[in-house]
Amino acid sequence: MSETILEVHGLTMDFGGVRALNNLDLDVRSGEIAALIGPNGAGKTTFFNCLTGLYLPTKGDIFLYRRDKDKKISLKGLKPNKVTEHGLARTFQNIRLFPMMTVLENVMIGRHCRTKAFVIGAFFRGPRTRREEEEIIEMSHRILEKVGLSRFENDFAMNLPYGAQRRLEIARALATEPVLLLLDEPAAGMNPYETIELVNLIQEIATDGQSILLIEHDMKLVMSLSDRIFVMDYGKKIAQGRPEEIRLNPAVITAYLGEEVDA
Template identity: 70%
Template structure:
């Protein structure tokens, strides 16, 4: 069997003596949608930050195994921009768009790590730069069409409605050409209609050949999308398995509904 595209082994993270995450193992296989769920403050976003290089994990290993079969990459100690370049992109729980830039430019920024023109090219508009710019614009536009934002290309990101901003975050991450996409609560603050569209979008992204790891609180969405679910609480993994297995796991029920369920 092929190695998982994302392989996390015994990941721990301490903040000033407090263990926010404890020896977490997690695998994402090619073409899968994997969900990471758990109550607020369980350490899910910390996990994302450790994996993507924003935090440097205290212990453990993170490996990427590119689906094209090239050599495994150890991510520990890499900077966020290097991680992205290796083929893993993310979105943020609190939307972090470039507010004063247009929708199209936001996505074009995602192309940054796949393009190379620099000062010389920019000033003299060499043929290579012009071709690259044209490609950047075209690809970005195509991604915006895919997420349904093609009508707002020249709007400033800050002027978009909330749901559209979330989709723009996904578009921006897709522009970095990742094989693995990390979505941090993509449905937060969305209405049922928007959530439904998001469901379709994520499936479509998966069908395009991306693997997806997502953090989400909307259980309906998680159950509909996921091939596998990991449940964490207090920084520890308390369950993993298919949606059906997880939803009937007593530990999970306890974590979500509290200790005194019988009382």
């Protein structure tokens, strides 16, 4: 249960003179929901982008443990698609679906890195390609059912209601069979009802044994969902611990509410 699956050591990211991430340490254990919180501009999304290979960090190490394969993989400097292949899948803060593809196809794209057929397979559509294609469709359909989107299956992704688009992003990431699921502000812009639905969904996914690391602004959501919380401010980690510890941590309160000024 408490084996570490993701380990980040001294991660630093500079954009010119701006240090967006400063010597960040973080670890995620198998089966838990970890949360990364912090005020706007603290560097949370930058951290995700470093993890998933969109940015090349200036310094530091990122290791992913594949217990099933008994391997420790360094993710630093890998291309985004390789990172996903190794088992890190993400959603985006500003939704990045494939708008002109159907909902099912969006999820099918998630299966891409677990399947093989290429030009020859496409041309001849042999038994192996056909079987693979059937598996892709079946699995995508199952995932859509799980997130409650199967009735939209053949609609264009761009025509989905906002909350459903968010869930579709999660479904697409799940389709890559990730070791660790990274959710970047999954509840951003959702109404209270949609947020409750989302909390239920994330809990459900976690019950299936999926490890999750999420960035979130909604404190209620973070407190109710996460097992452990990391707090960032100005690119630095300022606190980590269980939700009830974080709630009372003076450094966190200062970061969010500002310092008290003595009269």
